[in-house]
Amino acid sequence: MRGYQRGLALACLLSLSLSAAATQTRSHTEGLPWTGTWAVGQLPVTRADYGNLVSLTGQTLRQYVYTSIGGRSARLHFSNQYGETPLTLADVHVGLNDDGGSILDGTDHVVTFDGGTTAVLQPGESIVSDAIDMTVPANAYLAVSTYFPVATPKTYTIHPFTEQTMQMNRGDVSGKPFFDDPTFPGDYYFLTGVDVRNPDTPGSLVAIGTSITDGDFSSGDQNRRWPNDLSRRLAAQGIPVGVLNKGVSGGNLLDDAPPLYGESTLNRYSRDVIDQPNVRWVIHTDFNGLSDTNAPQLIAAVQSLMDQAHANHVKFVCGTYTPTNEAPGTEATRQRYNAFLRSSPGCDALVDFDAALRDPDHPSQLQSRYKGSDDGVHPNDAGYQAMADAVNLAIFQAPTAPPVSNPQQDCDAGLTTGQTITTEKDTLSCDGRFMLALQEDDNFVLYRFTDDGGVPLWATGSLTDGTQRIASGQMLHNGNFMFYDTAGKAVWATNTDGHPGSRMLLQNDGNLVIYDPTGFPVWNTGTQLLDPPAAPAHRHRK
Missing domain, CATH: 2.90.10.10 (Bulb-type lectin domain)
Structure with a gap:
């Protein structure tokens, strides 16, 4: 016209x-886009499956999340993805916390949902809070406090094995700066993400994988997972990219792993990657399920992930599979899989995690200085830092606009x-x-x-x-x-x-x-x- x-x-x-x-x-609220600063993968868990699951009825749970990019406002994501009955959230607060987990003076904010302080999530439903007018710092803790006034669903939507300590106290005490009589659970319950508005960010990166991405055997309460280390590297270079960790310990690439390890990467990829706010990159890394004979299936699966990313204007960063200390047949599958990644035109960039961590004299094993677990599979803090250091930050310098045809x-x-x-x-x-x-x-x-x-x-x-x-x-x-x-x-x-x-x-x-x-x-x-x-x-x- x-x-x-x-x-x-x-x-x-x-x-x-x-x-x-x-x-x-x-x-x-339309306007400046939201971008993810923190997220976790979701699993369906019952008490029969997981002995560490706590009862939340009549309790306030304070969950500590570690941001990547900062912003001038925030919003929270909660999910009842796997619940059979409604989930009620009440008196939700968010603030900054000190080293002991107490809320810093002047930083506590009441969180609302469509203007109300209580939200009821039906089975399978997720919810996003209203915008919260607060300054969110980069690479720092936020404390999210939630009161659960009535019984929660039998099947929880949680993220276990967090390497992070939370706090829980009886009664509705979300607004208190510290808890008088806390217990200390170690999982994320129903809280799945935090977004910020940041006018300078080009978008977010999602790291998707299993226990190595999730940071198993990293130092507890220290945020030494490799995506955290990468976020700090980006910040030091003035690159305001959000880094979201969608690693799920125990998860497979090809098949679901009930009752405790959740959906396969293939089955959760759309929700955990494509549908994240302002996602522009994804790094796919580790998974369980290597065998002597399944290299063709693994290659076909990762090709599918590439295709889905590209169809949705998300750049696919290939991450080679790190040493697993496996038998020769399984090691041959790992080598074939990595060879495919190193030569695939579907990789918009490559991060050679394998080369960063392997022992030159024993390529199927981690270097001894990087071993964090007795099985020789999971890195320690130094190994996770080496993984973050292997990422070429130039990957994040030049996003492109979507096709216009x-x-x-x-x-x-x-x-x-x-x-x-x-x-x-x-x-x-x-x-x-x-x-x-x-x-x-x-x-x-x-x-x-x-x-x-x-x-x-x-x-x-x-x-x-x-x-x-x-x-x-x-x-x-x-x-x-x-x-x-x-x-x-x-x-x-x-x-x-x-x-x-x-x-x-x-x-x-x-x-x-x-x-x-x-x-x-x-x-x-x-x-x-x-x-x-x-x-x-x-x-x-x-």
């Missing part, structure tokens, strides 16, 4: 009433996963009365056609500061719609991640809506007209 004025100010936009559909949307094909279907909006093609409602335009001044505007021309109903405002131009907007697999500049950085989003498979629809009533796969509206512009004309207007096309 080149005949209408560009760059209209937000102050000129019309203020329109919301329809019933609009008022049902969940709370999402996939416009919306069907006005009734809306904008679906992977489809893009650019300055070259405007988007029309099916009746031709409304149009979305990404303008040459980097303002994204919703217009209504009238006899006098185009009337702006809603706009983002300028999406850039003038140093870069907008390359495209894309509907992502995780339900988020995001704009990228020509340097590849995400600069604006609807922040509706957490709704995989959603679509964006410009309706004939003038409202721009994102619907989840069940048809529930999770975001809208609130620009629907209550009195549309009976007959459709002429359809305007490019």
